[in-house]
Amino acid sequence: MAAAKDHSRGVGANIVWDLLTFDRLVTGPVIHLIYWAGLGVISLVAFSSVGAAVGVALREESWLGKLLALPLAVAGLLVAGALVLLWRSFCEFYVAIFRISDDLRVLRTSVDAERARHTAKGSEPKA
Numbered sequence: 001m002a003a004a005k006d007h008s009r010g011v012g013a014n015i016v017w018d019l020l021t022f023d024r025l026v027t028g029p030v031i032h033l034i035y036w037a038g039l040g041v042i043s044l045v046a047f048s049s050v051g052a053a054v055g056v057a058l059r060e061e062s063w064l065g066k067l068l069a070l071p072l073a074v075a076g077l078l079v080a081g082a083l084v085l086l087w088r089s090f091c092e093f094y095v096a097i098f099r100i101s102d103d104l105r106v107l108r109t110s111v112d113a114e115r116a117r118h119t120a121k122g123s124e125p126k127a
Contacts (some may be wrong), residue, residue: 028098035091040081049076 029062053073057066 025098025101028095029092031091031098038087038091039084042080042087045083046080048078049073049080052076085118 019026033081050073053069056072060066
């Protein structure tokens with residue numbers, strides 16, 4: 001821990017040290033990139049479902065075929081909307097887990113500082 005708080009090194013060296021010693025987790029920022037990439041894939045699914053519906057409407061010559069394209073487009077967009085909600089909740093779950101980890105690290109640091117203060121005074125804290 002003491003090496004991570006050494007101010008003689010530069011800011012860049014501290015970040016690298018934190019990453020190498022797992023004092024700082026990179027999963028938080030990475031999950032945001034994964035979230036946006038997933039939304040891109042889901043939008044491709046939505047566009048392809050609408051494209052398939054338009055393709056069915058253009059290919060079919062009867063009015064029944066054109067009528068079939070409307071529920072196909074609506075169903076595709078509903079599935080894409082459900083996927084967006086599921087993807088969001090999945091990513092929020094992981095962000096919450098890593099924020100809990102950060103909060104526990106702060107609590108551990110404050111407890112260690114409290115113990116060090118009590119031992120410096122010569123008395124042990126009561127558990």
